[in-house]
Amino acid sequence: MNNLAQKYLRQEALPLIFCPGCGDGIVLNCFIRAIDALGIRDDLGLVSGIGCSSWIPVYIDVDVVHCLHGRAVPLAEGLKMARPDKHVVVFSGDGDCFGIGGNHIIHAARRNIDITVIMINNYIYGMTGGQRAPTTPFEAITKTSPLGNDERPFDILSMMTGAGATYYARWTTAHPVQLEKAFECAITHKGLSFVEVMSPCPTQAGRTIFGIRSAVELMAWYKNNTYIMRKGAAPDPSEKRIPLGLLYQREDEIEYTKAVAQKRSVRI
């Protein structure tokens, strides 16, 4: 294990359950570097739901709640309200966050509560064996869409910004340097910060959706089918690749714990 892993991993929870080449391990790798850079180990609460990516915080030796499927966000909101001065980060998959947890994430965005939500998007429900998810592309093959997905996927960026999130960044696990920086900025941002991490799942999505069995080839697909959007640049309609970068940020919206604190100081 590398030096930071020795320092931050919860040794008794090892070995890592992730498949060979799974993007979740890279997210773990980047996140540990981010919290080391910020120095927030004892001021940090991590919350996750159920799924492969929800195992990421279990391996980190800080205060962690591994809770119910889809309910990481409301639990994180309660945790934040008890100690608004501490940092709360949610790890959730695409199904956990926008399937069963869909209602909670949009309301958290509406409140603009100061938590960070890291959504690891592998376009499938991996842990249960590869069923279609709210982000699975149209016509994609999965265990519950063997004849092709008849549903359109969510446009997560529009949903989150429409609901009121004030920070949205998207990176892939093929960009570990930028991803780590995005984690740092998201945690520091005051308001609902949402980081979408496009993550390869060689075992399920790779096989059925992308037709790529090799972890290396799947990672290359992620690298080649995305591009880094320059700050302030207008979206190019002819661009077929997926844009990455800090796609949305606002600093002027009132944040929920601040709004609550203001009321607490008013004696009625």
Added chain:
Amino acid sequence: MKEKILQDHGVKILQGNEACALGALAADCLFFAGYPITPASEISEYLSKAMYLHGGSFMQMEDELASICAIIGARWGGARSMTATSGPGFSLMQEGIGYAVVSETPIVIIDVQRGGPSTGQPTAASQHDILQSRFGSHGDYELIALCPSTVQEAFDFTVRAFNLADQYRVPVIVLTDEIVGHMREKVVVPEKVELFEEHCVDCHRRYYQPDVDQIPPRIQFYQGHHVLVDGQLHDERGIRAGHIPTVSAAAVNHYCNKIRSNCSDICSTSNYFLDGAEVVVVAYGSVSRSALSAVRQARDQGINAGLLKINTVWPSPEEDIVAACLPARKVIVPEMNVGQYAREIERLVGRDKVLRLPSLGGELHHPSVIFRKISEV
């Protein structure tokens, strides 16, 4: 236990729901998350202002699923927390209650019962959630459920609920109903209340290890313990153990035994005229008010009747029930459901002895109905 002085004490006229809210504040509850539902909304409405004045937080969540999870999260952040709901919302909270059991998170849930099943009778009272409060979530577990019958008890039992939750690290349900919730009565808010003081030991890495009293010590976030809270069956370090049958079995036994073996401390009943009673009425909640009238009337007419009022419906006070009912000739169990608690009484004293007296449709038993049954017997 430590003492807390209540600034705002004395004699008051309170609504039942208000009394629950005041009880929570008296018990140092600092976080409330709820969703509007008749007939529990007054609790949310009261606390939406009072919480701020007490230095706590109030959140109206988007649904009951979020409410139960938010209060679990707040508890791990160190704030005593509570939610309030009724039957349909209570059904939604069951998964969260199961999570609180396995993660041993102390939370309080007020369930102001209304007519069921399903949307049922939103504005009528019932006692429909007795079995749901015990068996609502999947898996084997035990928890504590208190049943107030007066507005005073709504206050007192809510305070006790917080103490029991902290002491046994378990979710505690306070089962009121639309009658107790909406009625207004005189309440004496005491000058002092006793609050359970959690012991916090240095228990690095083994924070789920039970103490000699079978209960794990207090632990919360942001104190360097680096806790792992999980809903999967786990060992004392919080590490999942679902693949190890012995550890998993031990975990389930632990959730059940820590309540069962402390029944004598947890269980509470009130006796009225039980000496030499030939006919015993077993009742709880609003129905016990009518039952008491009926028993008084019976005694006035020379019938040897008595009332065993159940304060903690779960765990069921088996010893008290057996002690009161075995010497009796007949046991009458009036309930505003088809006989959910009567099953428990039948289990303990025998079906031949027990007479069910259900009242459905949202109608509280008139004392004369119970009196007539007593006389018939």
Added chain:
Amino acid sequence: MRITIDEKWCKGCGLCIAACKRQVLAFGDNYNTSGYRLPEAVNAIHCTGCRMCEYMCPDLCVSLDK
């Protein structure tokens, strides 16, 4: 730069090899006890210390030291 691969945890996914711009790493002939093929530093002198292999490893078992 010295590149160390933790033999116990490596899952032989090959991402470290692909991440390197200088072809420093390649699969060797050794396997660990889980049956995964282990990468080795075959061109260590070309390593610039960019740490992409360390950052890309999903099992956090690549370490770089001077």
